[in-house]
Each structure stands twice: as C-alpha cells, then as structure tokens.
Amino acid sequence: VASKPEGPTAGRRRCTAPFSWWLAAALALAAGDSIAQASARPFSWRADLATAGAIAAIIGGGAVSLWKEKSARATAPLRRGPPATAYACWALVITAAAAFELTELFGAPRRDHPTMSSLLTSLSGHEVSRATLFALWVVAGYWIWRR
Amino acid sequence: VPYYVVVWAALAAAAVGCEVAGWLAHAGRIKSRLAPLEHVLTAVRSKGPGRAVLVVSWAWLGWHLFAR
Numbered sequence A: 001v002a003s004k005p006e007g008p009t010a011g012r013r014r015c016t017a018p019f020s021w022w023l024a025a026a027l028a029l030a031a032g033d034s035i036a037q038a039s040a041r042p043f044s045w046r047a048d049l050a051t052a053g054a055i056a057a058i059i060g061g062g063a064v065s066l067w068k069e070k071s072a073r074a075t076a077p078l079r080r081g082p083p084a085t086a087y088a089c090w091a092l093v094i095t096a097a098a099a100f101e102l103t104e105l106f107g108a109p110r111r112d113h114p115t116m117s118s119l120l121t122s123l124s125g126h127e128v129s130r131a132t133l134f135a136l137w138v139v140a141g142y143w144i145w146r147r
Numbered sequence B: 001v002p003y004y005v006v007v008w009a010a011l012a013a014a015a016v017g018c019e020v021a022g023w024l025a026h027a028g029r030i031k032s033r034l035a036p037l038e039h040v041l042t043a044v045r046s047k048g049p050g051r052a053v054l055v056v057s058w059a060w061l062g063w064h065l066f067a068r
Helices: A021-039 A045-072 A084-105 A116-121 A127-145 B003-026 B037-045 B048-067
Strands: none
Touching: A021 A045, A021 A127, A045 A127, A045 B048, A084 B003, A084 B037, A116 B048, A127 B048, B003 B037, B037 B048
C-alpha cells in the first residue's frame, strides 16, 4: 500500500522540468553572439567570426544531440507526412527564391541587382533589427536539431 | 517600381498563399493537398539526408546574409 506523501511539499505539484544550466548558457551565448554580430561592420572579420561561431555551435551541439539520440535508441514513431503536393509547392517557392537570389548575386552593379544580403546591409544602422534577425536565424538552426 | 521588388513581392505572396492554404487544409476548412511550411520541414528533418540538407541550407543562408 502506497503511503501518503508527508512533509512541507506534500500535496504540491513538483516541477518536472529542472532548470538547465546548459540551456541558460546556450541562450546567453546566442544573445551575446547576436549582439556581437549586429554591432560588427558588414563584411568584416568580426561579422565572419560571429556567424561562423553560431554555425559551429549549432552543428556541434546538433551532432552531440544526434549521438545521444542514437545511443539512447530513442526513435520517435514515424507519423504520416504531408502529401507530395505540399512538398512540391514549397520546393517550387524556395527554389524560385534561391534561383532569383543567385541570379542577383552574379549580377552587377549591386545597386541595380540587390540581393537579400545587400538589402539586409541597408539595415546595418539598425542594430536591434540585425540582432533580432540573427537570433531568429540561430533559433531556426536549433529547431533543425530539436527532437 | 524596380523589377526586384515585383519579384520578391510575388515570391512572398506565393509563400503566404501556400502557408494560408496549408493551415486552412490542416484545419479542415478547405479541401487542399497543401501543408504549412512547418509540417513539411518537420517531415524533412525526420530523415537523416533531409536534416543534412536543412543544416547545409541554413548554414549557407546565414553565411550569405550575415557574413559575406
């Protein structure tokens, strides 16, 4: 027969999600990196370093997460995916955007052929917007690895 | 109006159209074989090669937008 819990926490719901120092550190690093990236001059080594650091951290963290997932044999059951038409529709939109971006990238002068990155560079005066965009990109990278 | 504004606006409109149709289909409000982008990407990342393609695309996009 299970006995009733006693003591000062009896009857209270225990928090099942413990505070994660890893997550707190990752969030702090991501925020710091976003600010560093936003305050760096475009096409400078500081901008390169901040971006490369985020790429390395996300890919490294993802690889560790994947390794843990495999070692734990925690394979989620596969659900029925979206219909093929949905894949085709999104593939068409994304391919068209990438093709146009690449066409513009190889066009000159840049003023007549602006790319997404050059349009973004025009936001370089707005550090908050750049930091927010960069943070959103980092979150997207995290989402790719999330289980 | 510059041509690139027209092209980006058309692409954005197509993406919004796909997304809205996908959510309406998901909610059962319309009959359509479309799906929201999140559902498609979730299905893609569930397979190893799909996840690799997403990671490479993500890294390239970030490098292109924020570094070079």
